[in-house]
Amino acid sequence: MEQQSLFSVISPIMVGPSSSHTAGAVRLGLMARNIYNAPFLKVKFILYNSFATTGFGHGTDKGLLAGLLGYSVDDSRIKNIFDIIKNEIDYSFEYVEDISRFPNSVDIIIDGKRKISGDSIGAGEIRINSIDKFPININGNYDTLLMFYKDKPGMISRVSDIIQKYEINIATLHCGRNSKGGIASMCIELDMPAKDEIVEKVKALKDVFFVTNVRKLK
Amino acid sequence: MTLLSFDELLATTIEKNLSISEIAQQEEALFLELSVGDVRSKTQENLIAMREAIQNGLKSTEKSVTNWCGDDAVKMTQRYKKQKALLGTLFEKITTYAIATAEENLRMGRIVACPTAGSCGIVPSVLIAVSEERNISEDKQIDALLTAGLIGLIISYKVRLAGAVAGCQAECGVAAAMAAAGLTQMLDGTPQEILQATALALKNILGLTCDPVCGLVEVPCIKRNAFLAVHAVTASELALSGIESKIPLDEVVDTLKITGQLMSPLLKETSQGGLAKTKTAIELEKSLSKLKG
Ligand code: SF4
Numbered sequence A: 001m002e003q004q005s006l007f008s009v010i011s012p013i014m015v016g017p018s019s020s021h022t023a024g025a026v027r028l029g030l031m032a033r034n035i036y037n038a039p040f041l042k043v044k045f046i047l048y049n050s051f052a053t054t055g056f057g058h059g060t061d062k063g064l065l066a067g068l069l070g071y072s073v074d075d076s077r078i079k080n081i082f083d084i085i086k087n088e089i090d091y092s093f094e095y096v097e098d099i100s101r102f103p104n105s106v107d108i109i110i111d112g113k114r115k116i117s118g119d120s121i122g123a124g125e126i127r128i129n130s131i132d133k134f135p136i137n138i139n140g141n142y143d144t145l146l147m148f149y150k151d152k153p154g155m156i157s158r159v160s161d162i163i164q165k166y167e168i169n170i171a172t173l174h175c176g177r178n179s180k181g182g183i184a185s186m187c188i189e190l191d192m193p194a195k196d197e198i199v200e201k202v203k204a205l206k207d208v209f210f211v212t213n214v215r216k217l218k
Numbered sequence B: 001m002t003l004l005s006f007d008e009l010l011a012t013t014i015e016k017n018l019s020i021s022e023i024a025q026q027e028e029a030l031f032l033e034l035s036v037g038d039v040r041s042k043t044q045e046n047l048i049a050m051r052e053a054i055q056n057g058l059k060s061t062e063k064s065v066t067n068w069c070g071d072d073a074v075k076m077t078q079r080y081k082k083q084k085a086l087l088g089t090l091f092e093k094i095t096t097y098a099i100a101t102a103e104e105n106l107r108m109g110r111i112v113a114c115p116t117a118g119s120c121g122i123v124p125s126v127l128i129a130v131s132e133e134r135n136i137s138e139d140k141q142i143d144a145l146l147t148a149g150l151i152g153l154i155i156s157y158k159v160r161l162a163g164a165v166a167g168c169q170a171e172c173g174v175a176a177a178m179a180a181a182g183l184t185q186m187l188d189g190t191p192q193e194i195l196q197a198t199a200l201a202l203k204n205i206l207g208l209t210c211d212p213v214c215g216l217v218e219v220p221c222i223k224r225n226a227f228l229a230v231h232a233v234t235a236s237e238l239a240l241s242g243i244e245s246k247i248p249l250d251e252v253v254d255t256l257k258i259t260g261q262l263m264s265p266l267l268k269e270t271s272q273g274g275l276a277k278t279k280t281a282i283e284l285e286k287s288l289s290k291l292k293g
Helices: A019-036 A049-058 A060-068 A076-085 A155-165 A196-203 B006-016 B020-032 B036-059 B072-082 B088-106 B122-134 B138-158 B172-186 B191-203 B221-240 B249-262 B279-292
Strands: A013-015 A042-048 A090-096 A104-110 A114-122 A125-131 A134-138 A143-150 A170-177 A183-190 A208-214 B110-112
Touching (some): A013 A019, A013 A076, A049 A060, A049 A090, A049 B279, A143 A155, B006 B020, B006 B138, B006 B191, B020 B036, B020 B138, B036 B072, B036 B138, B122 B138, B122 B172, B138 B249, B172 B191, B172 B221, B191 B221
Parallel strands (some): A042 A090
Antiparallel strands (some): A013 B110, A104 A114, A114 A125, A125 A134, A170 A183
16 A cells, blocks of 8 residues: 555645545646646537536536636635636537546647546546547656657667756656557656756657656646 | 554554654654644644635525525524524534535535545534634644544545545545544543544444435535534544444444445445435436536
């Protein structure tokens, strides 16, 4: 059994009413914000299963949108988020039943160009499990260097060499790919955020398409 | 060192001659790489947020989006003004604070999940009402909350504290056990008495189902907070009288877990059974889908 903090039992301080459907929704939004990491004008949320059926009474829609706009889980303004942002952002929601998806699950499509999918797995904990259909694994508890590249041998060692030079400890490393020799993803959880220089150096590696430094959630 | 069982916890209190709250803050400081002082301020932040939730909840009659609940705390305050509760002021405060917090949760107010949002009224109502009535110092309240936290944490190593996993026994039930432990700490109970209070509280909610109407943390959750807050006090009073649970706490926690496994999935947050499938619940579901439009 992995040791946990006592504050996993007392906390979070959050707006209600549900840690999975409200706080988890806010955190999924926040995580999508950290991943996208750029201004946007339009967002579409596709809510699945229990998010779709009970989201209305739990403020799941409000939580997702507020998180994407950077509100924290305990911000009392979340319940009025629709009034607050009025027409500044073009947002929409779709509700879908799909048993192949986790019970509390969402796709967040930002500006029609990036689709970030994640689950709320209970007690406010979340995981982002794909970006634009590429499998990833980010839970927001660590600063994570996320990258997509052409699947081929040697990438892990090249990237970890770069990180090592900055004396940053790698907590975990997770790779996924859509097919052998296709596009692969790497999520490296770090004990401190990767400096911009690291991101630049990784970007400069051959066959790397996309690199971003995803900040952990507070 | 991770304390995985209550036997280990008790042995540590004896071996090191420390209270449960002292062990809690030491362990937490080590784990989070913070000073004990920082752990205590973090605990106090939660305590302050709990007090604010109670105060906000007591003032508001704003209904939830479903329009089913939201004015019960105010109803209670008004009634107690006219007619004292049979069990006195402390009982009035505990029950009102529990409902006030749970209602605040429902109207998307700011609360402290303890251990979950649905059960957020139980620990605060007991600890804060008693400390007001008995003039308990801030430090002792922090000790009580630390104790409640460590108790909940050790239970969570065996059972995930989620209605979907083990029914409401793992949410409101565990909250009551945490409140009983915290209260017993606050009233200067020994570590043995604290663990007995925990065992007594848990033992008497085994089998509590999770059957929220329309899948919302509303019916029966809000009112349940008041019931289980009082339940926690009963457990603490018995334990402080030297009454012991015949079944040791660790075995009670195992039982909670096994009972959770035996429970039909229909009664574990899926809203496919129990109160959620009553005639009235089904009607409420229809009216809700109209509201959603
Ligand atoms: S009935 Fe279910 S949803 Fe309601 S408080 Fe209990 S565990 Fe949570």
